[in-house]
Amino acid sequence: MGVIDELKHAVKGHILTKEEELLPYKTDASYFSGSKPMAVLLPSDVSEVSNILKICNREGINVISRGGGTSLTGSATVLTNSIVLAMTRMNRIIHISSEDRYAIVEPGVRIDDLNYELSEIGFMYPPDPGSSIAATVGGSISTNAGGLRGVMYGSTKEWVLGLQVVLSDGTVIETGGRVLKRSAGYDLTALFVGSEGTLGIITLATLKITPLPERIGRVIAFYDSIERAGAATAIIKKSGLTPITAEFMDKVSLDSISKNMGLSFSDSGNSDYMLIVDIASTDESLNRHLEKALSLIKGTGPRSVRIIYDETEIRNITNSRKGLYSSILSERDREGQYAVMGDIVVPPSTLSNALLDIRNLVGKYGFKVALFGHIGDGNIHANIIVNPSDAKEMERVSALMNELGRIALINGGSVSAEHGIGLEKKRLLRMEMEYKESSRNIELMTSIKAVFDKKGILNRGKLL
Amino acid sequence: MMEEIKRLTEVADKCINCGFCESVCPTYAPAEFISSFSARGRMLIGKELSKEIAVGKRISKDVSDYYYSCLGCNACLQVCPAKINAGEVSDLVRKLVVEGKTSESKQRKMIAEMIVHTTMKYNNPLGLKKELALWARGLSFFDDSPILFYTGGMYQMMPYSQTLSDLQIRFGSFFSSAMARLFNRFLFAIKVSKLLGKKSEVDKYNSTLKDIYTLLSNSGVKLSYLWEDEPYPGTFINDLGYTQEFKSYASRVTELFKSKGIREIVVVDPHTYQLMKYEYPKVVPEFDLKVTYYLDKLDRGILKRRAGSVTYHEPCLIARGIENYEIPFEILNSVAKVKLPRRNGKNTSCCGGPDGLLFPSIAKKISEERSRELKREKSDRIVSLCPICISHLGVNVEITDLSTFLIEATNH
Numbered sequence: 001m002g003v004i005d006e007l008k009h010a011v012k013g014h015i016l017t018k019e020e021e022l023l024p025y026k027t028d029a030s031y032f033s034g035s036k037p038m039a040v041l042l043p044s045d046v047s048e049v050s051n052i053l054k055i056c057n058r059e060g061i062n063v064i065s066r067g068g069g070t071s072l073t074g075s076a077t078v079l080t081n082s083i084v085l086a087m088t089r090m091n092r093i094i095h096i097s098s099e100d101r102y103a104i105v106e107p108g109v110r111i112d113d114l115n116y117e118l119s120e121i122g123f124m125y126p127p128d129p130g131s132s133i134a135a136t137v138g139g140s141i142s143t144n145a146g147g148l149r150g151v152m153y154g155s156t157k158e159w160v161l162g163l164q165v166v167l168s169d170g171t172v173i174e175t176g177g178r179v180l181k182r183s184a185g186y187d188l189t190a191l192f193v194g195s196e197g198t199l200g201i202i203t204l205a206t207l208k209i210t211p212l213p214e215r216i217g218r219v220i221a222f223y224d225s226i227e228r229a230g231a232a233t234a235i236i237k238k239s240g241l242t243p244i245t246a247e248f249m250d251k252v253s254l255d256s257i258s259k260n261m262g263l264s265f266s267d268s269g270n271s272d273y274m275l276i277v278d279i280a281s282t283d284e285s286l287n288r289h290l291e292k293a294l295s296l297i298k299g300t301g302p303r304s305v306r307i308i309y310d311e312t313e314i315r316n317i318t319n320s321r322k323g324l325y326s327s328i329l330s331e332r333d334r335e336g337q338y339a340v341m342g343d344i345v346v347p348p349s350t351l352s353n354a355l356l357d358i359r360n361l362v363g364k365y366g367f368k369v370a371l372f373g374h375i376g377d378g379n380i381h382a383n384i385i386v387n388p389s390d391a392k393e394m395e396r397v398s399a400l401m402n403e404l405g406r407i408a409l410i411n412g413g414s415v416s417a418e419h420g421i422g423l424e425k426k427r428l429l430r431m432e433m434e435y436k437e438s439s440r441n442i443e444l445m446t447s448i449k450a451v452f453d454k455k456g457i458l459n460r461g462k463l464l
Numbered sequence: 465m466m467e468e469i470k471r472l473t474e475v476a477d478k479c480i481n482c483g484f485c486e487s488v489c490p491t492y493a494p495a496e497f498i499s500s501f502s503a504r505g506r507m508l509i510g511k512e513l514s515k516e517i518a519v520g521k522r523i524s525k526d527v528s529d530y531y532y533s534c535l536g537c538n539a540c541l542q543v544c545p546a547k548i549n550a551g552e553v554s555d556l557v558r559k560l561v562v563e564g565k566t567s568e569s570k571q572r573k574m575i576a577e578m579i580v581h582t583t584m585k586y587n588n589p590l591g592l593k594k595e596l597a598l599w600a601r602g603l604s605f606f607d608d609s610p611i612l613f614y615t616g617g618m619y620q621m622m623p624y625s626q627t628l629s630d631l632q633i634r635f636g637s638f639f640s641s642a643m644a645r646l647f648n649r650f651l652f653a654i655k656v657s658k659l660l661g662k663k664s665e666v667d668k669y670n671s672t673l674k675d676i677y678t679l680l681s682n683s684g685v686k687l688s689y690l691w692e693d694e695p696y697p698g699t700f701i702n703d704l705g706y707t708q709e710f711k712s713y714a715s716r717v718t719e720l721f722k723s724k725g726i727r728e729i730v731v732v733d734p735h736t737y738q739l740m741k742y743e744y745p746k747v748v749p750e751f752d753l754k755v756t757y758y759l760d761k762l763d764r765g766i767l768k769r770r771a772g773s774v775t776y777h778e779p780c781l782i783a784r785g786i787e788n789y790e791i792p793f794e795i796l797n798s799v800a801k802v803k804l805p806r807r808n809g810k811n812t813s814c815c816g817g818p819d820g821l822l823f824p825s826i827a828k829k830i831s832e833e834r835s836r837e838l839k840r841e842k843s844d845r846i847v848s849l850c851p852i853c854i855s856h857l858g859v860n861v862e863i864t865d866l867s868t869f870l871i872e873a874t875n876h
């Protein structure tokens with residue numbers, strides 16, 4: 001029996017080998033074009049995954065696990081001599097316990113689907129990347145995804161209690177479990193979070209869940225100065241108040257929203273920056289907390305600031321923030337253009353300086369760039385409109401990304417906040433370690449990879 | 465043709481491969497999670513096709529099933545950050561298939577041609593004639609009225625097409641190809657289809673049409689009717705990508721209406737509304753007939769609020785096809801407590817019906833999933849207003865046509 005036949009048998013016929021069926025799996029949402037895989041396998045349970053890995057390990061075939069394929073860094077992009085393990089058929093929510101506050105789910109469950117089920121019983125799973133409609137639990141664990149609520153709830157790593165993982169030789173292990181506490185040796189669960197499918201295939205996840213907030217209110221502010229806008233969240237946090245989200249948009253973003261979504265603000269006074277701060281609280285204390293946020297923001301010298309009570313306005317702003325990526329895409333004016341997304345993080349107290357440096361940097365390169373981000377946790381995105389097939393343009397993008405990364409590092413942050421490393425940031429990862437005089441970390445990571453995946457068959461060529 | 469390729473390139477080039485559309489595309493999970501059967505796959509393959517066709521290649525690979533299985537439901541468009549529509553890509557590729565730019569599945573082709581052929585010949589895809597007007601027996605119309613009550617035969621055909629797709633699921637591809645061959649070569653086989661309608665189902669749909677008639681008549685609208693001469697609007701011919709055939713068919717239908725002195729057409733289902741209102745004017749240059757949805761003619765004063773709750777399955781064409789057509793929801797909301805299912809409004813889910821004849825097993829799974837969602841709301845009733853939705857969901861869940869629900873409300 002040939003390898004493909006063997007794989008076909010392992011996955012009970014759920015294999016794709018025709019060229020036209022393979023085409024959609026070549027790449028993810030990044031700008032890398034990818035290669036056609038040898039086959040795409042769609043397993044339905046852990047034993048099928050295990051059998052597939054046994055065969056691939058024996059044959060030295062590279063295995064790329066894929067969830068929603070929304071990665072922005074090429075972590076799910078196909079390189080040569082690879083098969084794709086598409087996890088979307090494994091999409092059952094196995095169990096939800098509101099008493100013990102966990103949910104056990106298969107890796108192919110989409111984050112929005114999980115949150116819909118949880119919302120029916122008044123709960124939520126907080127990590128909410130902008131791609132949550134399509135991103136899966138497995139993929140978001142593997143990239144340690146963040147999102148809009150990161151300022152209050154942190155990123156995915158805070159919410160994973162345990163995993164079932166198939167190792168490269170087909171062995172199935174369980175890490176962590178259903179309890180909030182565990183002091184039992186190395187934290188292998190944490191090791192898999194953010195590992196981008198390079199250490200094992202996640203086949204089940206036990207996730208921490210939390211009650212939905214009782215009430216959420218919003219304050220918006222407009223600024224002429226990027227430094228002042230940058231200072232606001234740190235001041236709010238210092239006061240003891242933790243916003244549930246704190247988002248930032250620059251003028252390019254605001255203009256694209258107003259052009260594409262028809263949303264403009266009479267009180268913006270043509271300001272260059274907008275800040276959106278959401279406060280979660282109880283019925284009794286919401287107003288008090290909103291007033292406090294309002295007065296703190298006032299102290300940072302915005303052009304205007306106000307609490308929004310009108311539900312429709314709140315909804316419109318939320319929709320336009322969620323649709324920002326879409327609005328920015330509408331600004332493409334040449335064929336083949338993409339939005340390449342920078343993703344760095346700094347401690348919020350340094351945002352003032354960092355944002356100023358970033359604005360100057362972006363101006364220097366002359367690309368059309370929209371600056372926005374989950375500013376509450378110090379996460380800044382720079383969306384650069386470019387044509388990835390234009391090598392010269394991409395060289396300059398790469399230089400810009402380098403400098404952006406350096407700004408993050410100088411301010412005590414990281415070159416990658418929430419999108420992972422993939423193919424795009426391998427060089428930047430090294431840069432970060434060198435900057436911290438910790439190049440040994442790369443050696444440690446390489447050794448860990450070798451322990452888990454001796455033959456190097458798991459998402460070869462990514463991350464390291 | 466060049467125009468279609470140009471448009472295909474223009475649309476597909478904007479895709480950033482984010483996969484949002486795949487997560488909402490109703491055909492993806494039922495087709496065993498194969499991406500080519502999802503909006504994302506259709507878009508990416510479309511991109512590849514546009515490149516190849518533009519340099520003069522004929523595509524030898526058979527990709528047609530991916531595009532013929534697209535429901536045209538536009539769920540993908542709602543979530544796409546690049547604001548492009550895989551449904552439109554499917555339309556374009558279907559046209560290219562018909563033009564012979566790519567190869568296609570033989571079995572599916574036979575069925576498609578059968579449908580087009582029969583419609584062109586009999587003014588109805590199933591060759592129905594007498595069956596079309598049974599519902600109206602004993603009802604009175606105003607022959608001189610320029611306002612036409614136009615069913616398009618949609619409700620009347622449902623019992624037959626449902627049985628055809630049931631048979632396809634049971635007997636598989638052999639049945640469909642054998643059937644298609646029969647239809648194409650020996651047109652007398654049309655009679656076979658006429659025997660397929662279950663009596664109880666025929667009565668059910670006929671009674672719905674009567675309810676719509678009663679609502680309009682109680683609202684004081686004076687309507688004419690074409691009885692057995694009523695033509696099918698041509699939805700299938702258009703959906704299957706037979707551009708030329710659709711053009712000539714639509715002209716024929718328009719001429720027929722005009723020859724009868726019709727100035728306004730009152731339609732009773734969203735598919736016919738969409739086609740007549742938006743597609744006819746594109747292909748019939750002199751098309752100047754007014755197209756009205758029957759609910760717009762309703763005197764809301766005749767309705768009374770009723771007890772109990774109702775879950776509303778909003779058809780895709782109402783939520784997404786007809787711009788801002790919120791009248792059905794408004795009316796329903798005024799007579800009962802409405803509970804909306806998870807996917808509602810602009811994000812409503814297709815019932816799967818458009819895949820009924822060509823991809824019955826995909827259609828069946830979509831219907832089962834949507835029915836589960838509707839039942840979850842635990843309302844007293846489930847209501848919709850499209851014969852295809854009613855027919856497809858009706859297999860799994862008890863579902864009432866809005867007109868019947870409103871008739872009950874007038875009697876309360």
Ligand SMILES: Cc1cc2nc3c(=O)[nH]c(=O)nc-3n(C[C@H](O)[C@H](O)[C@H](O)COP(=O)(O)OP(=O)(O)OC[C@H]3O[C@@H](n4cnc5c(N)ncnc54)[C@H](O)[C@@H]3O)c2cc1C
Nearest residue numbers: 067068069070071075130136138139140142146197202418
């Ligand atoms: C429009 C848009 C907005 C975005 N917004 C955000 C945001 O706000 N925050 C954020 O953090 N990210 C964001 N992202 C990036 C991306 O969506 C996330 O990283 C997401 O979590 C990836 O999930 P996925 O299921 O699509 O994974 P994929 O892209 O399919 O895969 C990502 C990585 O996970 C691995 N993987 C997938 N499944 C498994 C498994 N079962 N076991 C082991 N490894 C696996 C893959 O091999 C790959 O390395 C955005 C992306 C887009 C396109």
Ligand code: SF4
Nearest residue numbers: 489535537538540551
């Ligand atoms: S129109 Fe509907 S079926 Fe077709 S690709 Fe879009 S979502 Fe899928």
Ligand code: SF4
Nearest residue numbers: 479480482483485544
């Ligand atoms: S949602 Fe739009 S941009 Fe994203 S993959 Fe689908 S068609 Fe492409």
